Amino acid sequence: MRTRTRSTRNALGRVTAVAAAVAAASVLLTGCGGDADKASVPEGWGTLETGSLSVGYPESEGYAEQPAGERAKANAAVALKEEDGIRTGMISVQLDFATGVHDAAGAAAAAGAGIGLNSTRKATDDIRLAGPDDAGEAREARRIDYDFTADGQEDTPNRGTPMTGVLVAGVDSKGVPFVVRLNAVKDAVDAEDLDAFVGSITVK
Numbered sequence: 001m002r003t004r005t006r007s008t009r010n011a012l013g014r015v016t017a018v019a020a021a022v023a024a025a026s027v028l029l030t031g032c033g034g035d036a037d038k039a040s041v042p043e044g045w046g047t048l049e050t051g052s053l054s055v056g057y058p059e060s061e062g063y064a065e066q067p068a069g070e071r072a073k074a075n076a077a078v079a080l081k082e083e084d085g086i087r088t089g090m091i092s093v094q095l096d097f098a099t100g101v102h103d104a105a106g107a108a109a110a111a112g113a114g115i116g117l118n119s120t121r122k123a124t125d126d127i128r129l130a131g132p133d134d135a136g137e138a139r140e141a142r143r144i145d146y147d148f149t150a151d152g153q154e155d156t157p158n159r160g161t162p163m164t165g166v167l168v169a170g171v172d173s174k175g176v177p178f179v180v181r182l183n184a185v186k187d188a189v190d191a192e193d194l195d196a197f198v199g200s201i202t203v204k
Helices: 002-031 104-112 133-139 191-199
Strands: 046-049 053-057 063-065 077-083 086-095 119-128 140-149 162-171 177-185
Touching: 046 063, 046 077, 053 086, 053 177, 053 191, 104 119, 104 140, 104 162, 104 177, 133 140, 133 162, 162 191
Parallel strands: none
Antiparallel strands: 046 053, 063 077, 077 086, 086 177, 119 140, 140 162, 162 177
């Protein structure tokens, strides 16, 4: 009986190990799934389209695309969240915003210089964006996370209000530098929101 029990246990152990391996492989396959040619935009989000990239914005949370005639000339696309006339959140895309930039590092350096003296960088990471295979190195980008305080100008929150932001900078497949930003009142966004924003970008 002892031999049979020990053999049974060994057999069950092998079955369990195989099942675990299959489950793990399934998880890995699921994690690697999705179409790398186009980013996943969360449900309830809209999309800003430009010649260099597309990016999602949380339409279900009150963000709305700003008409071309109302946005600043430097911006190729903008989505705003306004509350009682105050801009509590803004997503913007700038194209060809710097000269002499040929890669993600150069684009990030140029974009980072414009963050402002009242800002604190929290992290800088190299990332890979979604996009067609022929985009090549254009899919390489750099992400900068930062905190800052509002200046109270141009319908922004009161001066000194804690804000948070993330920018993604790179160069598209035609060599045009781009920077995409999300700035919002700090308590209004969390790490998941920022990750979803970055993950919604498709470079062209």
